[in-house]
Amino acid sequence: MRNPLKRRIPRILKTDWKKYLVLFGLLAIMIGSISGMYVANGSMERAASEAFEKYNIEDGHFELKHEAAEGLLNAYRDRGIRIVPQYYKDLSEDHDRDGSEDSVLRIFQMRDDMNRASLMEGAFPESADEIVIDRMHAANCGIACGDVISIGGKSVKVCGLVAFSDYSALYKDNSDMMFDALTFDIGAMTADGFEALEAESVWQYAYQFDDRPVTDAQKKEKSDELVEKLAVLALTGGVLDDADEAQAKKDDLEARGEALEAEGDELQAQADALEAEGEELQRKADRLEEDAADLTENIVGALVAAGVPVSAETAGAGEGELEIPEELLALIPADMRTKMRDLKEQGEELEKQGEDLEERGESLKLAGDELQERADALEAEADALVNKELENELTDYVPEYANQAIHFAVEDFGTDKAMSEVMGNIMVIVIAFIFAITQNNTITNEAAVIGTLRASGYTRGELLLHYLSLPVLVTLLAAAIGNVLGYTCLKEAVVDMYYNSYSLPTYETHWNADAFMRTTLIPIVIILFINFVVIHTKLKISPLKFLRHDLSRGKKKHALKLPEVSFLQRFRMRIFLQNLAGYGVLFAGIFFVMIMLCFSVGMPVTLRDYQDHASEYVVAPFQYILTDTEDEDGVAVSTSAPGAERFCINSMKTAGGVHEGEDITVYGYCADSAYFRLPYELAEGKAYISSPYSEKFGIGTGDSITLKDKYTDKRYDFEVAGIYALPGSMAVLVPDYEFNRIFDLDEGSFSGFLCAEKITDIEEDRIAACITVDDALKMANQLDHSIGSYMTYFVYVCFILAMLIIYLLTKLIIEQNAGNISMVKVLGYTDGEIAGLYVLLTSVVVVISAAITAFLSYMAVVEIWKAMLVRMNGYIIFNMHPQQFVQIILTVIAAYILVAFVDLLRIRRIPLTDALKNVE
Amino acid sequence: MAEKEFLKVSNVFKAYGTGDSRQEVLRGMDFAVTQGEFCVLLGPSGSGKSTLLNIIGGIDSADDGYIAINGDKLKDMDEKALTRYRRKHLGYVFQLYNLIPNLTVKENIEVGAFLSDKPLDIDELLKTLGLYEHRHKLPNQLSGGQQQRTSIGRAIVKNPDILLCDEPTGALDYNTSKEILKLIEEVNQKYGNTVIMVTHNEAIQHMADHTIKLRDGRVRKNIINENKISAEELDW
Incomplete structure (x- = not known):
């Protein structure tokens, strides 16, 4: 026999349909949103993952200062990578052709090997004046297929809109804080069209490993290994790829150069010494010559004085000429002859020294030649190491795993999923507590029945199952409807959101087991667990106590002593203490709504603040980075x-x-x-x-x-x-x-x-980069564009959510107190007085909760914000002004005021007979 | 009527509270009931009759002494065994009916039938109870007597060995009370259940096989009624 208690469930649902409809609606929308998020993300992740093969996405790319010589490319290829040049040119894009630059357009040649594009609309270019551009940028800027845009002053026709497989997020530079689909665009033209563009090419090369890594760890390891080789190979013209080896070679060359220099110095010193000696000899020879001249002059003078007939020729001698005819020698006095003999001997000595000098000069020359030979050899070796013709420089290197343009969107899916799941689970927990309190109230109201059933032999388990079945059933129904919504309209909403932010290829919807688990199993487990704990604890009370309506656990507590205030104040305090659990959940519900409100109100303010103060946030309005800080003459720029x-x-x-x-x-x-x-x-x-x-x-x-x-x-x-x-x-x-x-x-x-x-x-070509305020604004502008616009709507969603949650929780509190309210009515209290007791108390709780949770949620959102921005380059500090705190508090209070009117009506409708019925 | 001793209450003590607020409710209660007997526990307020009924029903426990059903002592049973005992052997009828408000008359009776492997035929029982025409009504559409009859139906549909009735007529007027007593009598005769009824209405003792008069937690009189009258003949 089926448990007849089950038949109560549809009747309870029918009787209290408003409450369960709200709970069902909240759960269905929440589950639908998460399901939509998971299904859309899962399908798009799969499309993105398949794109690696479908569009042959690179394992990374690098840029060189100059176009790589074939030798360098071959050297790269020898290191186990396949290289495809993908040169690009950055030009100004003027899509409305008003003469001013709207965006920067990075143009590639059509790539048919690595990093192919997915055509979303139109056709690929066939002539030099056609271009395909990024679909999302086109959507953001209102560019349609067939439009003519101006690039670098040249008009070209947009023949198609595409998603570039290596630019799903439009990062101009991988180190940019944020992608920029507003003022940055990617395009592709035919080879002729590309050649005809008047701009410097950037020498970028995409590569794939011959042995392609599979896991992220492998990718990182291989990429880290490669980058150093790329850099060293570029610098050594493809000769060496090992930095240590290159350094060792350099050190060796330097050491040998230094040794050579020392040897040269030695030779120089020797040459100097020889020169000094030569000079000394020269001086001696001069003196000898002078002596010879004097001697000759004296001899000739003596001859003349002796009356020897001297020819005019002989008389002219005296400039060092020592040869005197024999017939004259006899006429020369003895002392003169001795002197002449000495002179001759000295001359002979001098000649000998001269010969010696010549000999040493010869050997010096030989040593010099040898030195030259060795220097030549060293130079040849250095030339071999640093091939000037092939020398280049690695200016950029981005491995695929670290390429934000490829990975940011997919990682964003993950973060969005995680965030929506966290928010969803918080919501499920709040709803689980609402269910638990509802069931708790039901058990209290049905105490006598439960006591009878337990006395009749119903087990605690059977009753537990019965009271659990309603929350689980509502959750199951909500999960079913939520999943239907998730796979249909809500998935489309998520997809639209992503297509509005990222340039993603086409996708197909796929069944997502993860979504099923997270949107169906986990909420049910949460609801089941919380309700199980609450109901199980409640049902632990003995059947006798149920029969006696005594649902207090353990020994009776003494009444809490209250301060000496007016009776009504104390009455309110008692009501508050009696409903502490209900008010606790109300606080949690308001906290949950506050987190969402805080985010939706605070984020636009944070971005606006950042945009307004960006000029104060940058180091300087202009940061010029130079290619070389010295000019050709070595003078600092x-x-x-x-x-x-x-x-x-x-x-x-x-x-x-x-x-x-x-x-x-x-x-x-x-x-x-x-x-x-x-x-x-x-x-x-x-x-x-x-x-x-x-x-x-x-x-x-x-x-x-x-x-x-x-x-x-x-x-x-x-x-x-x-x-x-x-x-x-x-x-x-x-x-x-x-x-x-x-x-x-x-x-x-x-x-x-x-x-x-x-x-x-400063000459333009000397400036490598100029960073301005606009660069700092990119992140804020893109976040503003991607999420900012949703935030306004989100505030309204939060308002409705606040209303629903407060409605549910205050309804529970009033239901729980229906007997007491009826009793005070019987005693003669007016509706106004009763509202003063119950509604005023709830109002105070709501206002205090709103004020406290505004600050708590701000702290929570700061942490969520941090987690959100952790994976982005850069950071914007989450900020809220006092007026935003006032705004979120007032939003919750306004939502409550509407609910309070319903509460007043609800209190008014409680019949006097309730009190009498409960006397049973 | 069977002669076999079915229910044994042996020297049962029960007190509530501690220290100054300690109140002894049962002070050595001793008696036995045979199977199929209609037994009335009679006494004024505070005599301990409801407490005793609750201990017999396994929803309260004795401080000392024991209660045995067919020789099985309740004090030796753990909570699960007590639940099984209640499920298999007991039917409960309370003064305030305790019906499930959003189940119909028939469904309320099915709540009892669900606990039994061999429940009575519900439609036949509804006819016996005079509720067949009202079987699709919710409790709030019934009179007090009809609600109590439903509550009796719920208790006996599983054909329990013992039917425990705690002031079943306490909230009813004279005529309706007599109707209910007749019904209990009929049930007792038809299905042979042992009925233990707590009441402070002295007149009811005359329809019982066995009357136990209680005062201050003790058995004052244990009377086997040789000349019982039918419920119809009762007057008070």
Whole structure:
């Protein structure tokens, strides 16, 4: 026989249909929303996952400073990767052709190997004046197929709208805080069309591993391994791929160069010595020559004086000529002859020394030749190591697993699912408690019946099952309807939301077992568990106590002593204490609504604040990063722009913490900086961090942080010296001298200029990047666009939700007190007095709950916000002004006021006979 | 009427409260009831008759002494066994009916039938109870007598060995009370259940096989009624 108690269930539902309809509606919509979220996410995740194969998505890409020579590409390919060039050009897009730039359009050649596009509308380009662009950007900017837009001053026809498989979220740069589908666009043209564009190409190459990694860990390991090889290969022109090996070679070359230099110095010293000796000989020879000339002159003079006929030729001798005819020698005095003999001997000696000098000169020359030969060999070796012709530089590297443009949307699905599930589960818990209180009240009202049934032999389990069946049945029905809604209209709403934010390929709806579990099984388990605990506890009371209507557990407690206030006040206090559980759930329900209200009211304010104050949040209105800070003559680049000051900048990644691999900008500031008001003296190894970095990672003064080089394994440890208020940046700040020390740069090195105005006296091609307020606004603008518009509607949804939850809970409280209310009516209390007791008390509870939960929910939302932004680069601090607190409190109170009118009517309708009936 | 001792109440003590507020309700209650007997527990308010009935019904327990049904002592039973005992052997009728308000007359009786493997035929019972025409009505559409008859129907539909009735006529007028007593008598005769009825109405003792008079928690008189009269003949 079927348990006849089951027949009560439809009747209870019919009798109290308003309450159960509200509960059913809340559950169905909540389950439908989560189901829609899961089904849409699951289907789109599957589409995104299939896209890897369908559109052959890269394993990563890198950019080089110059176009890679074939040798370098071959060297890359030899390292186990397949490379496809995907050069692009960034041009200005003027879609309304009013002459001003609307967006930046990144144009690729049509890619038919890796990273193919999914055509959503129209056709792929066939001629040079046709282009396909991103579907979502087109939707955001009102560009339709067939429209003509201007790119870099050239008119082209939009022949199709596509979803680029490697740009599901339009990140211009992977380190951007947020994607930007408003002012950034992706397009593709034919090869001819691309060639005809007047802009510099960016030399980007997509790659896939020959042996493709499967898991994320494998992807990370292989990518980390590859990046260093790519960088070293680029620098060595494809000769070496190992940084250590390259360093060892460099060290060896340097050592050998130094040895060569020492040898050269030695040779030089020897040559100098020889030269000095030569000079000395020269001086001696001169003196000898002078002596010879004097001697000749004396001889000739003597001959002349002796009356020897001397020819004019002989008389002219004397310039060192020592050869005197034999016939004349006899005429020369003896002492003269001796002198001449000495002179001859000295001459012979001199000649000997000259020969010796020549010989040493010869050997010096030989040593010099040898040195030259060795230097030539060294140069050849160095040339082999650094092939100037092939030399290049890795300027960007983004492995697929870290590519936000590919992964952000899919990760966002996950976060949305998690958030909706958390909110959904909170809602289910609130509803579970509403059910539990309802059943608790029913049990109280049916105490005598339960006592009789228990006395007749009904087990506690049978009754437990009976009282559990209603909440479970309503939940099951809500789950069924919710799932139908989830697979149909609510799924479409979620999909529309994603298509409004991301450029995703087409998808097909798939059955989602996860959705079923989370939207059906988990709510039922939650409802079952909470109701089981409450009902089971209640039914533990003995049958006799049920029969006696004595549902207090354990020994009777003494009445709580109340303060000496007026009777009505004490009466209210008693009612409050008696209904503590009900008011507790009312508080929880208001808290739940408040969280949603806080989010929907606070988020637009946070974004608006950020947008309004963005200029204060950036380091400087203009940050110029130069390609080279010295000109061709080695003179440091300078500017005459007022207020411009040098600064150093480097981009690093976090190693550890809440978000591994978060981009962190390291700034080096100059003395007396106008842009960084920080002490210039800082101990080695210490650094300041920006306030968002501190808040997001929960880091304080004295903590240690570790940053990692983007492309190598180099790590840098810092001790936090203080927190610097810089709301727009995830940054580490050190004085410039410390910056140069940390990064092993020359003293006085810098990266560019900070300036309050646009710098006009530095050549364009010397500027690598200029960061302005607009860059800081990207994240806020995109969040505003993606979610901001929903928030207004969400406030209304919260208002209705607040009304429904308060309606349910106050209804329960009044029902629980119906007997007492009837009794005071019998005693002669007017409806107004009764309202003063019950409605006023509830009003006070609602107002106090609203005030308390406004602050509690703000704290909760700050934490939720943190969790939400953890996976994004950058951070915006959640903010609410006093007027927003007032707004959310008033919203709940307004919702309650409407419910209070219903409560007043409900109290008025309680018949006097209720009190008499309950006397049984 | 069977002669076999079916229910044994042996030296049962029961007190409520502690210290100054301790109140002894049963002070060594002793008697026995044979199977199929119509037994009336008679006494003024506070004599302990309802407490005794509740202990016999297994919804309260004795502090000392014991109650045995067919030799099985209730004090040796755990809660599950007591529930099985109530389910298998007992039917309960209360002064205030305790019907389930959103079940019809028939369904309320089915609530009792559900507990039994071999319940009585419900339609036949409804006719016996005079409720067949009212079987689809909800309790609030019935008079007090009809509600009590429904409550009796719910108790006996599982054909219990013992029917415990706690002041079944306490909330009813004279005529309706007599109707209910007649019905209980009829049930007792037709189905052979042992009936233990608590009442303070002295007149009812005359229709019983066995009357136990209680005062201050003790058995004052234990009377086997050799000349019982029918319920119809009762007058008070």
